[in-house]
Amino acid sequence: MTTFSRRDFLYALSMLAAGTAVSMPGTAFGMQRRLRVVLVGTGVRGISFWGKRLVEQYPDLLEFVGLSDINPGRLAYAKTYMGVNCPTFVDFDEMVQQVKPDLIIVCTKDSTHHEFIIKGLAAGCDVLTEKPLTTDEVKAQAILDAERKYGKNLIVGFNYRWSPYMTKIKELLQQEEIGDITSVDFNWYLNVHHGASYFRRWHGLMNSGGSLWIHKATHHFDLLNWWLDAEPEEVFAYGALEHYGSNGPFRGKSCRSCPHKQECVYYWDITKDSHSMKLYVENEEHDGYIRDGCVYRHEIDIYDKMSAQIKYANNVVANYSLTTYSPFEGWRIAFNGHKGRIEAWLDIPWMKNDELDQESLHAAEMEQSKNEDMIHEPLVLYKSWSDYKVIQVASERSGHGGGDRRLHDKIFKDKHAPDPYGHAAGVRDGAMSILIGVAARKSIETGAPVKIASLTDLKPMPKRMA
Incomplete structure (x- = not known):
């Protein structure tokens, strides 16, 4: 096996990035050949963003040498859809042993991520996992232990960070345009098309996806942690299942x-x-998996109404809510600081005359379009004792606001480029994002606030670790 220095390892680890986990070019792992990649979990996200797109965009940097899934029919379709000519395996262990990959991409059901992550690390492979990292604190600790024990790269990241709009918010905060931040209000709205889709799928079951506190909100909590450049300390939450x-x-x-x-x-x-x-x-x-399951089936047991207060180790307090049956899809956030306030939002209908219908919004966001036509989205910067300023941010709609493409390009094409806004996310970031959701669940169950430090051996820091 090719070896590389600790410095190279640490650099590779620092390049972890985005909304899903990310693979890196062979040279980042000390290789001068194409990276041998396998995919486990051939659902829609796996075969598209972590499958077909990588095949089409980076043929000189990687090759798929195996696909694995418990469903042989999906495997056959995945192979055709991705346009690859590699063996397929129902048995994951057999695949790893036979094809000897460099990198394993995990896109299985959330509750099983830890199984394949730990097996992959133990087999001496680097592992890239789709978000969320996992679904509870026990599995998170097992992953952390395995990553330390086997000394291989465990790659987790968040593509939302990479969109130009999110980056502009980070830039303003990092430049201290509103001074030290004191509080945040963050509201995310899933409409009756996109929101309902989670309740049709396995995501509607707590033991499969850990609830939307984990599967969906991991994106949002990571953004908060990144924007605030701090780690969460305590969570108090409410939640209920009242609609589906x-x-x-x-x-x-x-x-x-x-x-x-x-x-x-x-x-x-x-x-x-x-x-x-x-x-x-x-x-x-x-x-037996049914993709168009009834949103009213009795076995659904996750929350569809969620609200949390998050206290950070640097004393910032964030108020967060997630609605799953909103008439419209979008989000808005406000940062309060000693010197001013920042307000930002996307897709709030009355704030922008957008002709895209609500049913098409999520599909447009997920599309991996090659069209790079820019749109402009506003945010507002308020300075105390002076007039506010509307800032127009050049952005995109497809690929999570342009984040998907930038994430892949940074990792595969320009990995040594400066990272002034800290887009690169590590395993600790992945853990901290899901632990907020875990704490929220526990808070709802107990009616009490939950300390993040009580969940794993990670101790929250007032300044995120680089």
Whole structure:
């Protein structure tokens, strides 16, 4: 096996980045050949962002040498969709032993991430995992222990950081335009199309995705940690399931077979989505997974209403809420400082005349478009004792606001470029983002605030570790 210095290792680790975990060029791991990559978990995110896009954009830097999934039908479709000619495996251990990869990309169900991360590290491979890192504190500690024990790269990151709009907020805060930050108000709205989709899938089950406190909010908590350049210390939260699940007036097994199609506002015709039909519906016989599950099925047990107060180790207090059945999709945030205030938002209908309909918003964000046409999004900088200023930020809509493309390009094409805003995220960042969600769940269950330091052996720092 090719070896590399501790300095090279630390540099490679520092280049971890974004909203998902990220792979790095072979040279970053001390190799002068294409990186041998395998993918475990061939769902839609795995075969697109961590599959097809890497195949198309970086053929000179990496090659897929294996695909693994518990569903042989999805495996066959994934191989065709990604355009690769590598062996496929239902048995993950067999794949690792046979093809001897350099890098394992984990895109399985959230609750199983830790299994493949730990096995991969133990096998002497570097591992890249989709967000979230994992779903509870026990699994998080096991991952931290394994990463320390085996001395391999565990790559986790967050693509939202890399969008120009998010970066502009970071720039203003880092330049102390509003002085020391004292508090934050952060509201995220999932509309009745995108929000409902989580309750159709395995994400609606606590033991599969850890709730949206973990699966979805890990993005938002990482942004907060990054913007504030601090780590969370304590969380107090409220949450309830009041809209989906057993709250519905009727239910069925799936939208396709439901007798209530005409009266259910959440009816979704999956047969009009050829990609979902080929990837999921045509392969239900292998594992029983139903992609268009009923949003009112009784087994749904995650929260659909969530609110938390987060106290940071540097004494900043953040108020956060997540709504899963909003009429519109978007978010807004306000930072209060001793010298002023910053307000930012995206896709709030009354703040911008946007012609994109609500059902198409999420699809547009996820699209890996090659179109680099820029749009402009405003944010407002208020300075105490002076007039406010509207700043127009050149941005994009596709690929998580342009974050996806910038993340991949930074890692694969220009890894040595300066990183003045600290976009690169490490394993500690991945852990701290999910621990806020874990603490929120525990706070709801106990009715008491939860200390982050009580969850794992990580002790919150008032200044994020580089």
